Amino acid sequence: MSDTVDYRQISKNGLWTNNPALVQLLGLCPLLAVTGSVVNALGLGLATLMVVTSSNMIVSLIRKGVSDAVRLPAFVMIIAALTTCIELLMNAFTYELYTILGIFIPLIVTNCAILGRADAFASKNKLLPSTVDGLTMGLGFLLVLLAIGAVRELLGSGTLFANMHLLFGEGARGWTLTVFPNYPGFLVAILPPGAFIVAGFLIALKNVIDSGIERRQETRRAKPIKGSKRVRTTGAIS
Amino acid sequence: MLGRSIGKNSLLLACFALVTAGLLAGTYQLTRDQIELAERAAAQAALFEIIPQEQHTNDLLEDTLVIPQEGWAQLGLNFGGLIHRARQNDQVTAVIIPSVAPDGYSGAIRMLVGVNREGTVSGVRVLNHRETPGLGDKVDLSRSDWILSFDGRALGDPPAERWAVRRDGGDFDQFTGATITPRAVINQVRRTLEYVEENRELLFPESAENGNVSTRETTPSN
Numbered sequence: 001m002s003d004t005v006d007y008r009q010i011s012k013n014g015l016w017t018n019n020p021a022l023v024q025l026l027g028l029c030p031l032l033a034v035t036g037s038v039v040n041a042l043g044l045g046l047a048t049l050m051v052v053t054s055s056n057m058i059v060s061l062i063r064k065g066v067s068d069a070v071r072l073p074a075f076v077m078i079i080a081a082l083t084t085c086i087e088l089l090m091n092a093f094t095y096e097l098y099t100i101l102g103i104f105i106p107l108i109v110t111n112c113a114i115l116g117r118a119d120a121f122a123s124k125n126k127l128l129p130s131t132v133d134g135l136t137m138g139l140g141f142l143l144v145l146l147a148i149g150a151v152r153e154l155l156g157s158g159t160l161f162a163n164m165h166l167l168f169g170e171g172a173r174g175w176t177l178t179v180f181p182n183y184p185g186f187l188v189a190i191l192p193p194g195a196f197i198v199a200g201f202l203i204a205l206k207n208v209i210d211s212g213i214e215r216r217q218e219t220r221r222a223k224p225i226k227g228s229k230r231v232r233t234t235g236a237i238s
Numbered sequence: 239m240l241g242r243s244i245g246k247n248s249l250l251l252a253c254f255a256l257v258t259a260g261l262l263a264g265t266y267q268l269t270r271d272q273i274e275l276a277e278r279a280a281a282q283a284a285l286f287e288i289i290p291q292e293q294h295t296n297d298l299l300e301d302t303l304v305i306p307q308e309g310w311a312q313l314g315l316n317f318g319g320l321i322h323r324a325r326q327n328d329q330v331t332a333v334i335i336p337s338v339a340p341d342g343y344s345g346a347i348r349m350l351v352g353v354n355r356e357g358t359v360s361g362v363r364v365l366n367h368r369e370t371p372g373l374g375d376k377v378d379l380s381r382s383d384w385i386l387s388f389d390g391r392a393l394g395d396p397p398a399e400r401w402a403v404r405r406d407g408g409d410f411d412q413f414t415g416a417t418i419t420p421r422a423v424i425n426q427v428r429r430t431l432e433y434v435e436e437n438r439e440l441l442f443p444e445s446a447e448n449g450n451v452s453t454r455e456t457t458p459s460n
Binding site: 036065066067069070073074077078080081084085088089091092093095096099156157163185186187190191 | 243246247250251254255258259261262265266269272273276277279280370371372373380
């Protein structure tokens with residue numbers, strides 16, 4: 001590993017190239033279970049973001065003091081403690097959202113993306129890069145949750161940002177956007193199959209964009225070579 | 239050599255456990271009061287929805303009555319529960335009874351049923367259910383106002399045989415695509431009203447003087 005840390009590369013990794021939800025396909029259980037609406041997705045996404053960032057920070061700080069043999073149990077202990085702290089805080093300050101998300105908050109512990117980042121990145125890197133890595137990985141996960149939540153809420157109940165007061169207090173009660181008034185509801189989108197379908201489409205979309213970018217880069221790289229060849233050929237003929 | 243490394247590692251893990259436990263204990267101490275407040279506010283909000291604050295003068299949360307065990311089956315309760323009483327000038331004007339419909343589409347539907355002294359429903363709210371989103375979950379007030387159709391109804395209004403969904407020849411609407419859920423809720427509300435009727439003396443003692451304790455003694459034990 002080089003001395004200069006490429007923060008752009010780390011961020012790009014977390015948000016896109018190595019996105020925990022779309023590429024690594026980790027943490028699918030909460031991803032599929034709670035994304036019925038934007039507010040649920042945002043609540044769980046923020047909780048995950050906080051856990052992964054703080055666990056990366058702590059793991060990076062203690063990385064030299066922990067021997068290889070007890071590395072994993074120590075990391076799991078840190079993650080479990082952080083998750084429980086977040087759970088207590090949510091119970092105290094966003095009580096209704098806490099009751100809606102229920103078991104999926106403690107289940108953040110089992111999100112492999114978090115232990116994966118602690119072990120693969122934070123235990124080998126300094127504090128700042130690890131923090132950035134945690135932040136962007138968490139943000140990448142949060143954004144995917146949000147996208148799925150928004151699509152499912154829009155298709156399923158015809159609204160966006162309903163019940164945001166669960167997270168942001170009474171002032172957010174009016175944030176609901178009724179996109180389709182008198183929408184009869186589309187059941188599949190709210191039920192678990194809808195989560196699989198939307199997640200599948202998102203992954204496909206990412207792959208389409210990626211291959212598009214790749215093709216454009218290839219043509220850009222190929223062109224000057226072709227051109228120079230043609231010059232040489234014409235030169236040979238005349 | 240091996241023993242030393244085991245000892246060192248376990249010591250290290252023990253330190254970790256201590257530190258994380260300390261962190262948790264600290265967070266718990268900091269959030270405990272707030273959690274209690276939030277839980278109390280949520281419980282109170284559910285009660286106030288059924289009996290508005292201006293309609294009673296006592297503390298709904300504190301003024302409770304333990305449900306005698308013979309009533310558990312009728313109310314669908316496995317582990318008993320508390321009846322909340324609303325009073326005006328010491329007279330009980332309404333009660334809020336926890337009630338569970340055991341036969342929802344996907345399991346039990348937990349609700350609160352408020353009943354006025356004259357036997358009419360002051361309100362019904364579903365607390366907790368696992369009905370199909372988009373179909374059966376319309377019993378929840380946040381999804382549809384169907385549950386308000388109980389307000390003001392009583393055992394004779396509509397008559398007992400019409401306490402059913404329209405498809406079964408009753409007076410209450412079903413939802414498109416879901417009849418099992420409203421059927422379960424209607425039946426349980428009716429059973430709760432019957433419970434109130436049968437236990438009138440316990441729930442609504444005649445005057446304030448022979449309230450609380452003395453009523454329990456005068457309830458027929460034969």
